Amino acid sequence: MAVCGSACGSNCVPKDTEGEEGERLKRLSLEEENSVRRCTKCAEEEARKECNGLCAGCFRAYLYGKFKLAVTSNAMISPTDxxxxxFSGxxxxxxxxxxxxxxxxxxxxCWDASNSQALPVFTVGVVFMEECNISDELSDQADDVIAQIRSIVSGLSPPSKDLRIVPMESLFSSDLRKLVGSINDATGREDFVRHLRMLSLQKVAFEFGYNKLVLGLSASGIARHVLSATVKGQGYSLPADMQYVDTRWKAPVLPIRDCLEQELVTLCNLESLKHVQVHDKPCTSINGLVSSFIARLREDNSSRxxxxxxxxxxxxxxxFNKFSSNQYEYVPSRLRPKFQFIETGEPESPExxxxxxxxxxxxxxxATTRCSQQMKGLNIKEMEAFYLSCCQSCHFQILPKEETSMSCDGFFDLLPKPMVKRSLLRDEIKDYLLEDS
Structure with a gap:
């Protein structure tokens, strides 16, 4: 290609341009020799292998974008909340x-920069449920875990967060340690503690005036729950546990369900986010086996x-997993068609x-519950009504059997009162039976 100092035709390239092109090709060749991969998004920073082709900054923005989209598009948090x-650590x-x-x-x-400052800013609190007194599995690590929790929350930049460390047994008058210890099945014991934890979080939220509850439930956690619930025979109720909206609970549950657990661990390592390292003991329950199975699937293909x-x-x-037509006014209109709505006049089938x-x-x-109630008649006891109201999975894994050391009456007496109140009351059962007579 001809090069000269004057305009002599279309095939002539200025000398400076040819020099810049040569330097660019030389730089690209050098990068290829050094096997330097650039970020697939910004094409500037070096890509990290653990970030799926992204640099550290773009990887964080990617996760934060998914989290923010889930929160805003589902109206999870409003300014007055x-x-x-x-926080488990x-x-x-x-x-x-x-x-x-x-x-x-x-x-x-944004509120400080606003002239009107009309809308308030939502407040945030943190709660850690201390469970060492109801189980021996974490009792030897309890003091160290609590110290790390305090250090993490106090190390956040302003605004500061109120941290509440609440022993689970202090919320109920029952002997939870004896209650949990009476469950012989390892899977049932783990599930029952999880149900107690959820009940405790609801109680803490209401006592201190919080109306929204954020759980660190990732896509990996939901995937484990899907498989374990299927194995336990809870497939019918499975859709209830993986939706953004769940009005079974008084305070909405808001998981970060769009992020994988491995991505969150990677972000903690990249950002040096201090978190609690708990040494898990070998687990032989269904939940532990499913976790091991999911981990092996992740090794083969991370998208499983x-x-x-x-x-x-x-x-x-x-x-109870649907939006009502007069609810969540903060959902943008362009996003509303993707949700299932319950119209105001639409009859709801109570579950x-x-x-x-x-x-x-x-x-x-x-049908089984109804038949058993009819056979027992109107003089059914409160304990019997509770047992008849439980699902088959809880009957098999949690409720005491005849061969166990604790009687059904003893187990029922130890149950937390909020859990007992969720069962059918005796008066309701009588009315239900009288209608069919």
């Missing part, structure tokens, strides 16, 4: 706390967890829930 973050809840804190900080900055979540997401949700796990009962379970 009081938000309580259930693990990577998932640590990232949830970090992102909620960032959203609050940005909202405060999202595949499980998408497949289970096709199940039809219940009425009968298990008093222990709050799972909807199947038609077969309802």
């Amino acid at each position: 009081k938000v309580l973050v259930a 693990g990577p998932s809840s640590r990232v949830a706390l970090e992102f909620i804190h960032e959203m609050q900080s940005k909202a405060l900055a 967890e999202h595949t499980i979540l998408r497949t289970a997401g096709k199940l039809k949700p219940f009425n 009968v829930l298990c008093p222990i796990c709050a799972s909807p009962l199947t038609a077969t379970e309802l």
